[in-house]
Amino acid sequence: MREILLAFIGSICPGVIYNVEKRNLIWVGFCGMLGWITYSTFNELAESVVLASFLGAVVVGIYSESVARLLKAPATVFSVPGIIPLVPGIGAYNTIQHIAENQLYEAASKGIETMSCAGAIAFGILLTSAVFRLPKKLKKRRPNPA
Amino acid sequence: MKTNQVIEVALKAGETLLTGGAEIYRVEDTVIRICESYNVDAECFVLPTGIFITVIDNEGNPVSFVRRIRKRTVNLEKVEKINSFSRSLQNNPVSYQEAMTGLNSIIGLEGYSYALKLLVAGITPFAYAMLFRGTLAEACASFVIGIVIYFIKEEITRTGIFEFFENFISGMAAGILSVLAIKLFPFMDLYRIIIASIIIMLPGLAITSAIKDALYGDIVSSMFRLTEAVFIAAAVGVGVAIALSVGLRWI
Numbered sequence: 001m002r003e004i005l006l007a008f009i010g011s012i013c014p015g016v017i018y019n020v021e022k023r024n025l026i027w028v029g030f031c032g033m034l035g036w037i038t039y040s041t042f043n044e045l046a047e048s049v050v051l052a053s054f055l056g057a058v059v060v061g062i063y064s065e066s067v068a069r070l071l072k073a074p075a076t077v078f079s080v081p082g083i084i085p086l087v088p089g090i091g092a093y094n095t096i097q098h099i100a101e102n103q104l105y106e107a108a109s110k111g112i113e114t115m116s117c118a119g120a121i122a123f124g125i126l127l128t129s130a131v132f133r134l135p136k137k138l139k140k141r142r143p144n145p146a
Numbered sequence: 147m148k149t150n151q152v153i154e155v156a157l158k159a160g161e162t163l164l165t166g167g168a169e170i171y172r173v174e175d176t177v178i179r180i181c182e183s184y185n186v187d188a189e190c191f192v193l194p195t196g197i198f199i200t201v202i203d204n205e206g207n208p209v210s211f212v213r214r215i216r217k218r219t220v221n222l223e224k225v226e227k228i229n230s231f232s233r234s235l236q237n238n239p240v241s242y243q244e245a246m247t248g249l250n251s252i253i254g255l256e257g258y259s260y261a262l263k264l265l266v267a268g269i270t271p272f273a274y275a276m277l278f279r280g281t282l283a284e285a286c287a288s289f290v291i292g293i294v295i296y297f298i299k300e301e302i303t304r305t306g307i308f309e310f311f312e313n314f315i316s317g318m319a320a321g322i323l324s325v326l327a328i329k330l331f332p333f334m335d336l337y338r339i340i341i342a343s344i345i346i347m348l349p350g351l352a353i354t355s356a357i358k359d360a361l362y363g364d365i366v367s368s369m370f371r372l373t374e375a376v377f378i379a380a381a382v383g384v385g386v387a388i389a390l391s392v393g394l395r396w397i
Binding site for chain 1: 167168169172220221222223224225226229230257258262263266267269270273274276277278296337340341342344345346348350351353354355356357358360361379383386387390391394
């Protein structure tokens with residue numbers, strides 16, 4: 001419960017730094033919160049950071065695309081602050097630390113993990129926005145079925 | 147409205163969107179939508195560093211404008227406002243004066259005050275230090291460091307030296323301050339303080355925009371933003387790494 005609240009604060013605050021409008025801030029908070037809940041649940045269940053990041057990003061993507069349609073705001077407003085709790089900060093830090101301590105083998109291993117997490121987040125967002133764009137594309141095609 | 151005035155309105159809207167951190171397709175859509183609202187047939191090409199627009203005016207002559215974008219910040223409020231502004235133009239094409247007043251009032255939006263942003267720049271690391279299961283003392287240290295590095299970053303951005311210089315210096319400041327903090331209070335954990343305090347500098351927007359750009363087929367811009375994200379992350383990382391290697395070995 002405490003972590004959920006912290007994830008909520010942890011995405012509202014970057015929202016303020018990115019100048020998200022006041023009436024949208026609370027929705028930004030829920031976005032980060034849902035992403036974090038998914039991420040931490042699957043991180044414990046599946047014990048895979050990459051999978052958990054991916055699923056977290058998918059949830060953030062679905063949430064922000066649907067809320068964007070409801071509130072008539074760009075989806076970026078919600079997804080950018082929303083993915084911040086998922087960012088692989090610990091992995092990135094460990095990579096840097098290993099490089100600083102000249103343990104290049106560990107650095108490579110941690111670095112690949114970090115990049116996979118970042119890639120998984122990116123792919124999660126990509127997948128959801130692609131799916132949400134499908135109906136629009138299909139609707140456009142219907143008038144002239146060539 | 148004259149063709150030139152339409153382009154002026156469209157370019158201004160596009161520029162505000164691009165400097166506010168909007169995706170490329172949104173900028174292109176908005177520019178074309180504004181032109182279409184006034185029955186001007188326009189072709190528009192947008193890169194993260196510039197807007198190119200060409201229209202045919204009433205006499206059949208091609209008119210072309212290029213607007214170079216040098217400064218890119220993040221301001222999602224302006225993106226949202228311009229987005230709804232351009233949609234309202236579509237239904238109700240107002241006069242040049244009204245459109246310009248509307249645009250200028252959006253551009254003039256101050257957003258949140260600097261003091262609030264400073265405070266928030268402290269609360270974010272505080273929340274993340276707690277989220278990474280840190281102690282209250284670590285969270286407080288991150289709070290202070292977060293405020294200091296946001297201040298440094300803003301000051302450097304204002305003087306505008308190099309593109310990624312502010313990220314490098316803020317990363318280094320985060321490293322130095324965190325090492326200092328654990329030297330003063332040895333019971334704290336170094337890694338939580340550093341991660342928590344650098345988390346707001348990580349290139350979240352650059353990565354999300356890069357993906358969206360790729361999805362809409364703007365591969366050049368996508369590559370641009372990905373590279374930007376890598377550069378930002380590398381600048382922060384190198385800054386932290388220098389501070390750590392010096393700080394942990396010789397102090």
